[in-house]
Amino acid sequence: GQQVMQIPQYQHVQEGEDFTTYCNSSTTLSNIQWYKQRPGGHPVFLIQLVKSGEVKKQKRLTFQFGEAKKNSSLHITATQTTDVGTYFCADNSGGSNYKLTFGKGTLLTVNP
Amino acid sequence: SQTIHQWPATLVQPVGSPLSLECTVEGTSNPNLYWYRQAAGRGLQLLFYSVGIGQISSEVPQNLSASRPQDRQFILSSKKLLLSDSGFYLCAWNSQGRATQYFGPGTRLLVL
Numbered sequence: 001g002q003q004v005m006q007i008p009q010y011q012h013v014q015e016g017e018d019f020t021t022y023c024n025s026s027t028t029l030s031n032i033q034w035y036k037q038r039p040g041g042h043p044v045f046l047i048q049l050v051k052s053g054e055v056k057k058q059k060r061l062t063f064q065f066g067e068a069k070k071n072s073s074l075h076i077t078a079t080q081t082t083d084v085g086t087y088f089c090a091d092n093s094g095g096s097n098y099k100l101t102f103g104k105g106t107l108l109t110v111n112p
Numbered sequence: 113s114q115t116i117h118q119w120p121a122t123l124v125q126p127v128g129s130p131l132s133l134e135c136t137v138e139g140t141s142n143p144n145l146y147w148y149r150q151a152a153g154r155g156l157q158l159l160f161y162s163v164g165i166g167q168i169s170s171e172v173p174q175n176l177s178a179s180r181p182q183d184r185q186f187i188l189s190s191k192k193l194l195l196s197d198s199g200f201y202l203c204a205w206n207s208q209g210r211a212t213q214y215f216g217p218g219t220r221l222l223v224l
Contacts, residue, residue, distance in 0.1 A: 031211065041217075042216065042217055043156070043202070045213065088156065107153070
């Protein structure tokens with residue numbers, strides 16, 4: 001089945017620095033979703049990208065879908081301690097059940 | 113509004129004992145339901161999904177089974193737990209025709 005590779009696995013930043021996580025696939029993605037899981041919590045949906053080259057923003061978060069729909073990125077500007085958590089990308093494998101294939105996630109820690 | 117419940121929140125079980133984790137969804141009908149396992153510091157592994165009552169698809173061979181006795185109830189079971197069954201078990205749902213998944217609070221299982 002479709003696999004999505006996510007890098008880096010871990011990222012530690014100083015508060016105020018920027019952060020980016022990348023999601024890559026060898027095949028074309030149907031669409032890409034991003035989730036955030038706070039430490040000890042459960043994944044929470046952030047956004048879905050559908051169109052080639054799409055860029056969406058949520059405050060300090062910028063989500064991008066590649067032109068070839070084989071990669072995606074999440075960029076956080078000026079990180080805050082509240083950004084701590086694991087960020088997952090997920091590909092909709094398609095079909096009527098909309099099963100998702102998750103990347104392994106990027107754990108972000110922020111030093112205040 | 114829709115709500116997803118999981119219980120228990122935490123569970124410590126001896127090796128060889130049975131397991132029953134329950135997940136219920138409120139405020140929606142005919143959802144797709146999913147069971148994931150997350151080992152410490154790792155990604156999300158899809159275990160089972162269900163598109164309707166009595167319909168279960170297994171993603172990986174394992175020591176666990178799932179059942180859906182009612183439209184909004186999803187149960188994860190085992191007859192004899194193994195040490196490797198320890199982890200964070202997450203239930204999720206989405207609407208038919210929608211890819212976004214909504215996760216429950218999870219059950220932390222420790223098998224000793």
